Amino acid sequence: MKINPNKVEFMISAVSDAQYPDTPLKEIALSGRSNVGKSSFINSVSGRKNIARISSKPGKTVTLNFYNMDEKFLFVDVPGYGYAKQSKKEREKWGKMIEAYLTDRKELSCVVQLIDIRHKPSEDDILMYDYLKHFEIPVIVVCTKSDKISKNKMPQHLKVIREDLELEETDQLIPFSSVDKKNLPQVMSAMSEFI
Numbered sequence: 001m002k003i004n005p006n007k008v009e010f011m012i013s014a015v016s017d018a019q020y021p022d023t024p025l026k027e028i029a030l031s032g033r034s035n036v037g038k039s040s041f042i043n044s045v046s047g048r049k050n051i052a053r054i055s056s057k058p059g060k061t062v063t064l065n066f067y068n069m070d071e072k073f074l075f076v077d078v079p080g081y082g083y084a085k086q087s088k089k090e091r092e093k094w095g096k097m098i099e100a101y102l103t104d105r106k107e108l109s110c111v112v113q114l115i116d117i118r119h120k121p122s123e124d125d126i127l128m129y130d131y132l133k134h135f136e137i138p139v140i141v142v143c144t145k146s147d148k149i150s151k152n153k154m155p156q157h158l159k160v161i162r163e164d165l166e167l168e169e170t171d172q173l174i175p176f177s178s179v180d181k182k183n184l185p186q187v188m189s190a191m192s193e194f195i
């Protein structure tokens, strides 16, 4: 799968299903804690520097942001979870919006769950993974910021993430970096199975 950077378009920031775009394309949603690198991941796959806004402050993205990826599929940037400064009310609103999207959206074909390769999965990461499995949504786990650890530490970090999430055999785990684009072809080929 090849994406033409000039044909990547931001479509809409949506908060409810009435606003979701109406296209025949399948959707791949990005989930992960705030600051894990979701927007940077979209930019990397797009081959664009700034199509998805990279936040200087975490927790900035509070809507479902839809991107048309060269008419091949849509990316849906889901607001990051686990942002401590969110109020309880904001968190509840977040939960309802995400749940409605993940459980009702026919076009959703897979979720790319991003986990920071440097850290053990958080409780929220594990909850999210279990939730996706419960609803039988295929998951690709992308371990971000791989440029931040040394090569020889990589296998051990991947092992911990795989074990803590109790990853299913069929779910892929791919180390990735938005800085050096490590494993971008692997990520593309994993996603192309779902579009």
Ligand SMILES: Nc1nc2c(ncn2[C@@H]2O[C@H](COP(=O)(O)OP(=O)(O)OP(=O)(O)O)[C@@H](O)[C@H]2O)c(=O)[nH]1
Pocket: 032, 033, 034, 035, 036, 037, 038, 039, 040, 041, 053, 054, 055, 056, 057, 058, 059, 060, 061, 079, 080, 081, 144, 145, 146, 147, 148, 176, 177, 178, 179
């Ligand atoms: N070194 C390194 N930094 C990264 C990588 N990916 C993202 N970052 C940095 O991490 C910070 C957060 O990145 P974003 O892409 O905005 O993260 P996000 O998950 O979209 O964050 P929210 O929208 O707040 O949920 C930024 O400072 C990025 O430059 C990576 O692969 N390597």
Ligand SMILES: [Mg+2]
Pocket: 038, 039, 040, 053, 054, 055, 061, 077
């Ligand atoms: Mg973001």
